[in-house]
Amino acid sequence: MRWIPFIIFLTVLQWYAFQALKTLTQNKIWWILYGLIVTLTHGSFLWQLFSYDRSVGWTPLITYTVGWFIALISGQLILTPILFFEDLSRLAMGIYNLFVHEQKFELPERRKFIAQTALAISAVPFASLLYGMYQGRYNYRVLRYTLEYDALPDNFDGFQITQISDLHCGSFDNFEKVAYGMDLINEQKSDLLLFTGDMVNNKSSEARPWVGKLSKLKAPYGKFSVLGNHDYGDYNEWESPEAKQKNMEEMYQIHKDMGFDLLLNESRYVEKNGEKIALVGVENWGAGRFKKAGDLAKSVGRIQSEDFKILLSHDPSHWEAEVLPHPYPFHLTLSGHTHGFQFGIEIPGWIKWSPSQWQYKQWAGIYEKREQKLNVNRGFGYLAYPGRVGIWPEITVITLKKSNLLI
Numbered sequence: 001m002r003w004i005p006f007i008i009f010l011t012v013l014q015w016y017a018f019q020a021l022k023t024l025t026q027n028k029i030w031w032i033l034y035g036l037i038v039t040l041t042h043g044s045f046l047w048q049l050f051s052y053d054r055s056v057g058w059t060p061l062i063t064y065t066v067g068w069f070i071a072l073i074s075g076q077l078i079l080t081p082i083l084f085f086e087d088l089s090r091l092a093m094g095i096y097n098l099f100v101h102e103q104k105f106e107l108p109e110r111r112k113f114i115a116q117t118a119l120a121i122s123a124v125p126f127a128s129l130l131y132g133m134y135q136g137r138y139n140y141r142v143l144r145y146t147l148e149y150d151a152l153p154d155n156f157d158g159f160q161i162t163q164i165s166d167l168h169c170g171s172f173d174n175f176e177k178v179a180y181g182m183d184l185i186n187e188q189k190s191d192l193l194l195f196t197g198d199m200v201n202n203k204s205s206e207a208r209p210w211v212g213k214l215s216k217l218k219a220p221y222g223k224f225s226v227l228g229n230h231d232y233g234d235y236n237e238w239e240s241p242e243a244k245q246k247n248m249e250e251m252y253q254i255h256k257d258m259g260f261d262l263l264l265n266e267s268r269y270v271e272k273n274g275e276k277i278a279l280v281g282v283e284n285w286g287a288g289r290f291k292k293a294g295d296l297a298k299s300v301g302r303i304q305s306e307d308f309k310i311l312l313s314h315d316p317s318h319w320e321a322e323v324l325p326h327p328y329p330f331h332l333t334l335s336g337h338t339h340g341f342q343f344g345i346e347i348p349g350w351i352k353w354s355p356s357q358w359q360y361k362q363w364a365g366i367y368e369k370r371e372q373k374l375n376v377n378r379g380f381g382y383l384a385y386p387g388r389v390g391i392w393p394e395i396t397v398i399t400l401k402k403s404n405l406l407i
Contacts, residue, residue, distance in 0.1 A: 018034065152331075198314065229337070282299050
């Protein structure tokens, strides 16, 4: 019963879309073609919705089904209000003719211009979302930031860090294009490589085909990683607690096989010419319903308050909730998780908008409070909707600079 309003809503969208098509053409071949597209798209979506198997999780087939469904209804969500308001004007005209001119009540015909306008406008999100599925998700961008700190040790002036996040290996289905993005990571030739969680969608086995490629990523001062909310197997249905634990142990091994030092509420020192900075890695901690395995107190147990600290924490909601109030200053926190909702508009210096901002105060890019900085990486991969529009897959390169360094 709870799905009936949703199905009625979809029916209304399809009816209005068909009305626009019927206004433009009486060729029934086009009607039949549209009917087939709607039937296949909605039928596939509803089938996947009602038959979803949590023991299998998100597969490329499911994501493509979701993608096509989202693309189709996105256009219809714009088209329907336009035609609805036209219907209100048609209804008003019919009532006016009935009572003022004493004519038989009839609705005026739909105007072809209105239908053309509605279809043209609705084609923009539809085409954009299709582009995001077949090209946008591979539109890798290298975003560079230079961050200055008084507390940075002198020998780390100019130290370069590459951050990647949210690979979601289970969504990948084009080895060549994804491999290009991974090669782009190596081309940055950074001193340090940091991965901030969500290696997979559901199961550790999704990452196994990518071990070889990710193991070739190089950084002279090391590769370090943390877990994201998708890495614990919590969104999968397991046959037993032992099976879930085995999946977790495989995740630990995969990070090791890839050459990452996985930080599980712990810290490491990175040394350069007799000076050092602290890397702190917490397990996932997210506000609301998300897993709260992160333990900052445990993570900093072996470091000092005066150390220059870089924190790896998957979910940016952790920053304001626990990181900023902590007695230790974390000079730079690196997060991911939001994906920028994989949809938005960003024009540097002009516009930065995404539905992600309705859920997260810090959702993409650099933020600063009380001399502590946060970078939220937009993610390398994708989940659910198999594409990106306006919020492109990201490789972050951060150069640390010593403020007022005397040369």
